[in-house]
Amino acid sequence: MKVAKFGGSSVANAVQYKKVANIILSDAERKAVVVSAPGKRHSDDVKTTDLLINLATSINENGYDEAVFNAILDRYKEIIEGLTLDDELLKSISDSLQEIISLYRYDEERLLDALKSSGEDNNAKVMTAYLVSLGQKATYISPKEAGLIVTDEPGNAQILPEAYEKVAELRNREGILVIPGFFGYSYQGHIVTFPRGGSDITGSIIAAGMNAVEYENFTDIDSIYCVNPNMVKNPCALKEITYREMRELAYSGFSIFHDEALQPIFQKGIPVCVKNTNHPEAKGTRIVLERELNEEPVIGIASDAGFCSVNITKYLMNRELGFGRRLLAILEDEGILYEHTPSGIDNLSIILREHQLDNGKEERVFNRIRQELLVDNVNIERNLAMIMVVGEGMKHAVGIASKATQALVDSGSNIKMINQGSSEVSMVFGVDGDSVNRAVNCLYNVYFPVQEKTFQ
Amino acid sequence: MKVAKFGGSSVANAVQYKKVANIILSDAERKAVVVSAPGKRHSDDVKTTDLLINLATSINENGYDEAVFNAILDRYKEIIEGLTLDDELLKSISDSLQEIISLYRYDEERLLDALKSSGEDNNAKVMTAYLVSLGQKATYISPKEAGLIVTDEPGNAQILPEAYEKVAELRNREGILVIPGFFGYSYQGHIVTFPRGGSDITGSIIAAGMNAVEYENFTDIDSIYCVNPNMVKNPCALKEITYREMRELAYSGFSIFHDEALQPIFQKGIPVCVKNTNHPEAKGTRIVLERELNEEPVIGIASDAGFCSVNITKYLMNRELGFGRRLLAILEDEGILYEHTPSGIDNLSIILREHQLDNGKEERVFNRIRQELLVDNVNIERNLAMIMVVGEGMKHAVGIASKATQALVDSGSNIKMINQGSSEVSMVFGVDGDSVNRAVNCLYNVYFPVQEKTFQ
Numbered sequence: 054m055k056v057a058k059f060g061g062s063s064v065a066n067a068v069q070y071k072k073v074a075n076i077i078l079s080d081a082e083r084k085a086v087v088v089s090a091p092g093k094r095h096s097d098d099v100k101t102t103d104l105l106i107n108l109a110t111s112i113n114e115n116g117y118d119e120a121v122f123n124a125i126l127d128r129y130k131e132i133i134e135g136l137t138l139d140d141e142l143l144k145s146i147s148d149s150l151q152e153i154i155s156l157y158r159y160d161e162e163r164l165l166d167a168l169k170s171s172g173e174d175n176n177a178k179v180m181t182a183y184l185v186s187l188g189q190k191a192t193y194i195s196p197k198e199a200g201l202i203v204t205d206e207p208g209n210a211q212i213l214p215e216a217y218e219k220v221a222e223l224r225n226r227e228g229i230l231v232i233p234g235f236f237g238y239s240y241q242g243h244i245v246t247f248p249r250g251g252s253d254i255t256g257s258i259i260a261a262g263m264n265a266v267e268y269e270n271f272t273d274i275d276s277i278y279c280v281n282p283n284m285v286k287n288p289c290a291l292k293e294i295t296y297r298e299m300r301e302l303a304y305s306g307f308s309i310f311h312d313e314a315l316q317p318i319f320q321k322g323i324p325v326c327v328k329n330t331n332h333p334e335a336k337g338t339r340i341v342l343e344r345e346l347n348e349e350p351v352i353g354i355a356s357d358a359g360f361c362s363v364n365i366t367k368y369l370m371n372r373e374l375g376f377g378r379r380l381l382a383i384l385e386d387e388g389i390l391y392e393h394t395p396s397g398i399d400n401l402s403i404i405l406r407e408h409q410l411d412n413g414k415e416e417r418v419f420n421r422i423r424q425e426l427l428v429d430n431v432n433i434e435r436n437l438a439m440i441m442v443v444g445e446g447m448k449h450a451v452g453i454a455s456k457a458t459q460a461l462v463d464s465g466s467n468i469k470m471i472n473q474g475s476s477e478v479s480m481v482f483g484v485d486g487d488s489v490n491r492a493v494n495c496l497y498n499v500y501f502p503v504q505e506k507t508f509q
Numbered sequence: 510m511k512v513a514k515f516g517g518s519s520v521a522n523a524v525q526y527k528k529v530a531n532i533i534l535s536d537a538e539r540k541a542v543v544v545s546a547p548g549k550r551h552s553d554d555v556k557t558t559d560l561l562i563n564l565a566t567s568i569n570e571n572g573y574d575e576a577v578f579n580a581i582l583d584r585y586k587e588i589i590e591g592l593t594l595d596d597e598l599l600k601s602i603s604d605s606l607q608e609i610i611s612l613y614r615y616d617e618e619r620l621l622d623a624l625k626s627s628g629e630d631n632n633a634k635v636m637t638a639y640l641v642s643l644g645q646k647a648t649y650i651s652p653k654e655a656g657l658i659v660t661d662e663p664g665n666a667q668i669l670p671e672a673y674e675k676v677a678e679l680r681n682r683e684g685i686l687v688i689p690g691f692f693g694y695s696y697q698g699h700i701v702t703f704p705r706g707g708s709d710i711t712g713s714i715i716a717a718g719m720n721a722v723e724y725e726n727f728t729d730i731d732s733i734y735c736v737n738p739n740m741v742k743n744p745c746a747l748k749e750i751t752y753r754e755m756r757e758l759a760y761s762g763f764s765i766f767h768d769e770a771l772q773p774i775f776q777k778g779i780p781v782c783v784k785n786t787n788h789p790e791a792k793g794t795r796i797v798l799e800r801e802l803n804e805e806p807v808i809g810i811a812s813d814a815g816f817c818s819v820n821i822t823k824y825l826m827n828r829e830l831g832f833g834r835r836l837l838a839i840l841e842d843e844g845i846l847y848e849h850t851p852s853g854i855d856n857l858s859i860i861l862r863e864h865q866l867d868n869g870k871e872e873r874v875f876n877r878i879r880q881e882l883l884v885d886n887v888n889i890e891r892n893l894a895m896i897m898v899v900g901e902g903m904k905h906a907v908g909i910a911s912k913a914t915q916a917l918v919d920s921g922s923n924i925k926m927i928n929q930g931s932s933e934v935s936m937v938f939g940v941d942g943d944s945v946n947r948a949v950n951c952l953y954n955v956y957f958p959v960q961e962k963t964f965q
């Protein structure tokens with residue numbers, strides 16, 4: 054049994070709906086289907102979810118922005134007419150939106166959550182109607198019926214452990230189950246949306262709860278690539294990658310998923326398959342617990358700019374019990390997440406995303422470091438990029454560091470930081486933000502010497 | 510004006526005393542002299558300080574170990590007779606020891622501190638008498654007279670800030686001032702000894718207080734070497750090294766000083782010169798605030814074994830605000846100092862000296878990490894060695910990392926950790942404990958290709 058999730062672009066209009074239906078019906082294993090709200094039909098388009106957010110913010114005691122309301126309805130209208138479904142469906146969508154507005158008019162947070170969730174909810178209803186119109190046994194399952202019990206925190210729902218038992222019961226249902234992504238219900242009876250990556254969270258929970266053999270994630274790319282296609286031309290596609298490789302590649306260029314979304318299936322070891330709705334013949338990329346290694350130790354190169362290094366020196370730092378802890382406590386207190394902390398004997402650097410020090414925070418943090426830790430010096434180096442070289446094979450290979458550093462030298466990049474030794478499957482390099490493109494290309498050429506090949 | 514400190518081996522017997530006097534008298538700038546207690550005369554010898562500790566522990570209500578008492582007196586007797594000084598000097602040393610014993614018989618800690626300090630104190634008196642016998646104007650200055658006011662913590666005295674003003678007044682004294690190392694006086698009037706490296710602490714405080722142009726540290730080696738002479742044959746000697754290079758080389762092989770000892774002069778930027786009492790013509794090694802760079806970016810390679818890596822993995826670790834701080838708080842709570850913390854996305858390692866996890870601490874710390882941080886996994890990798898490659902020139906040189914990693918690969922070492930990016934002047938590599946010797950030799954051959962040369 055498989056759970057298939059379709060992202061916004063896969064359900065953006067009637068043409069896309071037909072592709073989705075073909076995909077669902079081509080494999081009897083695809084029993085549970087999770088759908089997003091209608092996404093962009095073209096690059097200048099507005100996502101239905103964004104329209105719903107605009108509608109929510111337009112609502113006041115005098116009414117709401119009718120143009121926005123109509124724009125939302127138009128999205129469903131286009132789909133319903135394109136699929137020649139019953140007009141009543143559109144009427145019921147319009148009624149349900151009106152109902153949400155009158156119910157939550159005076160509760161801003163609940164109103165936003167309920168309107169946002171309607172994007173997925175109505176799309177699931179339309180998808181069900183379409184599958185039924187094709188003669189299939191298909192059933193809309195509301196998150197309430199599915200058992201998606203969550204915490205009562207608007208916009209930041211967390212699944213409760215008892216949800217999984219209820220979700221498991223869906224296995225006994227017949228036919229195709231269509232479940233809207235993005236939200237659950239709290240014990241207080243409220244619709245509560247998940248944080249970013251919400252539909253993937255739903256899909257992942259459903260797959261974990263139903264103990265699926267595979268979680269299929271249909272989107273608009275053929276596969277995950279070994280490097281960001283915006284940085285390297287025609288990079289090779291990855292057929293299979295492990296969860297921990299995926300996680301180590303978390304710097305941008307690999308942000309197909311929101312990391313939190315995969316936790317439920319990761320914990321059960323269920324494979325994820327990333328596939329293309331517009332090109333379902335492509336094999337996609339499977340994310341698995343373990344994979345067979347081949348001779349290439351490196352599977353991917355991720356990179357991201359916008360980092361900085363806060364460098365701290367203090368004589369005899371290495372003898373001072375508690376220094377590191379007190380430094381990290383200041384960062385925590387200021388809500389700052391950090392990436393790496395390379396250290397010498399009397400010095401320590403904190404690598405973090407630069408924007409976290411905006412709006413006066415830099416000065417405040419520096420003053421606290423000076424005053425509370427009595428350091429000899431603290432300064433900042435800006436405009437750094439991090440490059441992560443990743444592969445399960447690295448733990449058995451010799452000379453990875455030497456090959457990679459040579460490639461970076463050849464690219465003319467100045468290596469500002471090297472961090473290796475925690476993960477067996479990754480190595481991190483810090484370089485000047487300006488040289489990241491050439492650095493990544495040089496590394497790519499070293500580890501993936503043949504262009505346009507499919508990896509494995 | 511220079512302050513010269515002579516270590517235990519430099520004042521171990523009459524022959525050494527004569528060398529010291531020659532050194533003092535050969536440079537009129539050598540105004541203040543700090544002496545240790547008589548050290549070992551040969552490798553099987555016992556240091557006077559150790560005899561004094563034995564004497565202290567032998568004392569009970571019935572008396573003390575007379576053999577030890579006499580062995581101590583014999584050390585001074587040999588010196589006094591060898592230099593044909595007045596016999597009364599020996600009598601006064603014997604009387605002063607008896608006085609300490611009767612004064613502190615019932616206070617174990619004070620007794621130990623007072624007896625230990627007598628080793629340096631009596632040696633300073635003998636040295637003064639010897640210089641006077643040579644027709645010099647020389648004066649014994651007790652730490653009390655010098656103004657070495659310290660905290661009242663037996664065996665762990667810390668200098669109080671007001672001491673420096675008093676020490677500065679010594680500049681106005683005429684002739685050669687001979688000051689015993691290793692102890693100061695508390696406001697309560699007690700003799701209190703400094704922690705490890707005590708005579709160097711005294712020398713460093715005197716040099717800082719008197720604002721010396723140089724602090725000379727006379728010991729029994731010609732210079733500091735670029736690598737541990739026990740690991741590489743005839744390594745090149747260092748003529749000049751900066752404080753921060755010295756500090757980054759703090760892993761063993763460079764432990765001529767106890768790091769804390771140099772803090773007072775480091776803060777004033779006073780150069781240290783390491784010289785050999787037995788070979789004063791040798792130029793020694795100067796430790797300075799800044800040095801002129803030459804074409805060699807690397808100045809030294811330090812290494813030490815006995816480290817381990819505690820490796821921790823937790824899914825979404827990089828999103829968890831406060832994870833690092835809570836981990837370090839556990840270590841702090843257990844009194845564990847760590848060296849480095851390399852990190853990936855979902856993993857973090859703590860590199861620390863292995864012995865710190867002895868006596869059941871490993872299990873307790875691991876249990877706390879599991880229970881308090883809810884990690885997915887924690888394990889330990891033992892028998893690691895750390896290698897530190899250091900040099901002020903590294904900040905301007907390209908390709909250091911690539912050259913170093915290639916050398917390590919060529920040596921057959923498996924690189925377990927690389928840490929670069931905090932210090933501009935160092936790079937740390939973790940390798941198997943078993944391969945550290947070959948790794949260091951390979952690095953040495955790469956960075957110091959010509960053997961037996963003097964660096965710079």
